[in-house]
Amino acid sequence: MSRPIDLLQGTLDMLILKAVSLGPLHGYGVLLRIQQISGEQLEIQQGSLYPALYRLEHQGLIASEWGESDNKRKAKFYSLTAAGRRQLHSETEKWNRMASLIASILRTTPEQI
């Protein structure tokens, strides 16, 4: 098995937005969801998730509400706001453009120059 990939600078916010876009989650749930959808490939320091969650909430991209977790405990659930949805959309677009650009650069062969 390959070593887990370190998270790229600035992508944590995007991953959080994506994770909560699939449904409200508490902090620990966000962590699990990211790990799950990444196929356990990404290494996130657990504690560093929270400053990011607070920052996103502070920016109005996600909203929080106290609710009950699966194991019947009080937990704080985060959900995407309209502004967050827009942000996720534009970030995704930017990311895809960037990725395809980088990919095409890397595909370049000597003949193409």
Place this chain on the structure above:
Amino acid sequence: MNLVARFRSWLRWIVKGQRLEREMDAEVRFHIESYAADLVRKGISQQESVRQARIEFGGIESHKDAMRASVGVRWWGELGSDIRYGSRLLLKNPGFTTVAILTLALGVGANTAIFSIVNAVLLRSLPYRDPDRLVRIVFNEPGLGLRDITYSEPEIEDLTTRADVFEQVSPMAGGSVAMTGIKQPERLELAVVGFDYFSILGATPQIGRLIGRQDYQPGFSDSVVISDAFWRREFGGAPDVIGRNLRLDGDPCVIVGVLPPDFHHPNLTVSGNVEVWAAAGFSADPFPKPIRSKRTLNAGVIGRLKRGITIKQAQARLTAVAAEIRQEFPATYPAQSRWTIEIRPLREFLVGDVRPMLLALQGAVILIVFVVSLNIANLLLARASGRQQEMAVRLALGATRGRMIRQMLTESLLLSIVGGVAGVLTALAGLHFLMRFVPLNIPRLNEVSIDSAVVGFALLISIVTGLIFGLAPALQLSKVGVSSAIREGGRGSGYSTKTGRLRDALIVSELALAVMLMVGAGLLLRTLRDLLQENPGFNPTQVVTANVWIPVPDNPDQDPYRGITPKVIFDRELLRRLKTIPGVELAAITTDVPTTNHKLNDPAGSEPLIIEDRPVESNQDLHAERTRISPDYFRLMEAPLLRGRAFTDGDGESGQPVVIIDETTARRYWLDRDPLGRRVRFGHDPAKPWMTIVGIVRDIKSDGLDVDGVPHIYVSTFQDPWRSQSIVLRTSLPAAALESQIRRTVWSIDPNLPVFGVVSMNELIDRSLTSRRFSAQLVGGFASVALLLASIGIYGLLAYLVGQRSREIAVRMALGAGRADVLKLFLRRGAALAGIGIVAGVIFSASTASLMSSLLYGVRPHDPAVFLFVPLLLFVVAVLASYLPARRATKVDPIFALRES
């Protein structure tokens, strides 16, 4: 980004911080417990799972810190803990804290109190409607060296008819009026104003109505308006005062309105405020006929400029109008007098005179608060060096320097704000006390209060001082090297050069500021001392004065004192009876008691003078003040006659008109020629008779001890009497003992004349110096505080040094240094610091002293005595302050000091 959302979230944190903090804890706990539960499910033991969950989560506190930072409230929380920590430190050092807060309270309190006066007098707008359009109109004759001269009614008309700049104008004559028909006649402070006066100022009555255009009369209108103070004193504040009658100068008047308590007449007054306002058209009895050349109205015209016209534009227009009038009436306005109309903003006119004094006081209190803050900086610095280790440990544990500086500044600002609040409270409590000493000749004192601007200023001063005394230790700490500080601190010795230099700099600045304050105080005190020792030209001891006002009824036919003769008869009889009062040696009458300067009933200031046999062209700049006196005046005042003779009883109506001139007049207009026997005349009216000079008297300081070089001409009151007179008596009795006798004597001749202001001449001289005494003593007090603080500073520094270097001293002494050597070591240091500070202070003072020149009399701003004495005094005090700790250094027991370490 969405700023609104951010701000809302931030605000939520500020307001509900504690709840959100708890939620943060709960959230983190939930995460760790959930993860631990998952780990248990994977087969890890309960204990081990919690441990691992915690490890994988990372440092809880640092993550929480990052969470706070990400919503922008971390500094807020830190501020809270800094304040808590700072307060604990301050409470732990009650001695230091008390000293610091007390000195700050005094410094800030003095600043606040003085600023509340500066604010009310100099900064706030005048309390009238639209005050920026209010101007004072002044007539000048620059060709004769005369300012603010008298005027005639047609000239007032010109202001509105010829120049299209004023909405309205109003003369403001001031003076006395006799209220009769009550137990005893009483003198009231009267303002005779035009019918537009109240509308110009935008005044509103408290009850009743004010006088306006509809009341117009060419002479006096029957209606009068009274002040709130007079209403309460005379009528007990009864609301039915409207419609009541007053008998003023013999005429029945009706009270139509009462002004509110905060309304003040915008002109100088004798008793603080006008009590009765009467309106007049200034063009019928008892005023002279409205003839242009009869310029007998007192100075003091106010006007309201039309909207949109600047002072400059208005002045240009008025200058042109004056030129036009001069051309039209060349006989009334001789070319050489260069008669002009000038306007000045009313506020500047009212407060311009006291500005230098108030600014000097404000400067002095700002200096003192700097001295205070430097002193506290020194104390803090001494304390900070004790805290070096603490700071080094913090640095080692990862605190940033910025964070530590912030904490130090928070502590200092905490101190300064507590001191500032104490200062404002001091000012609130002390302002009333201070106001009792504030000279009453400062206008607008009734407006002094501690308002938001004053509190803002106090806050500013506190913060600035907090920054001054907080920055020094903070900067010093930020330079602490971790390892060296821990080591140095551990050794508990050593006076690091960096700290040393900072402390030296503080002491030097403190001394320099002290020099500046002391030089200022020295100059003011020398001025005061010189004035007290000034020869006033007469002997003021055992002289009692009193004022009498001879009323002016509206109808001249009802005036028992019409013309010259009745007044002369009254004067002669009054003098005869005054001399019979037991204990009175001599009695005289004058219209100008020295140093009182009440020109309110006099034609203002100097009058133009014509000298016979001089070509008209050379009559330029000829003027003199006219004082009417009775024959014994000079003898009574012990003013030496230099040449010629005094007036006699024979110099009466039928005799040849005679005058006596003073030395200044003689020197100025006759140079080396003999003025005796020559003839002079006041004013431009050729019909007036020439008056022969019969004597020369030594200069009397009539206009105040600090006024020189004004020519005076004395005329006999038996030839040219005046309605506003003063009685002077030479007597060994005190004024209080004579008051009722003087009253009875006057009333035995005429029971309708008010007698007022019975005081001794010395008391009057004393009053004339109130302003100077107040500022000199205040600045003197500040200077002594500065001297004290500076010497405490230098003492503290050297005492600290001695303590720090006791081991070094012990070594030196063990190696054979004598006590004298040790003493010299520290004395030299104290002297060096004092020397540098004093030189710096002298240089600063020398470059700023000329700012004070308008406050000085007889002393130059660079007075060598002051500039020699102050440094010397400060140096001696500084050396003494260094001697005490230095002597203690010589008492160091080598064995003990070495063993102790």
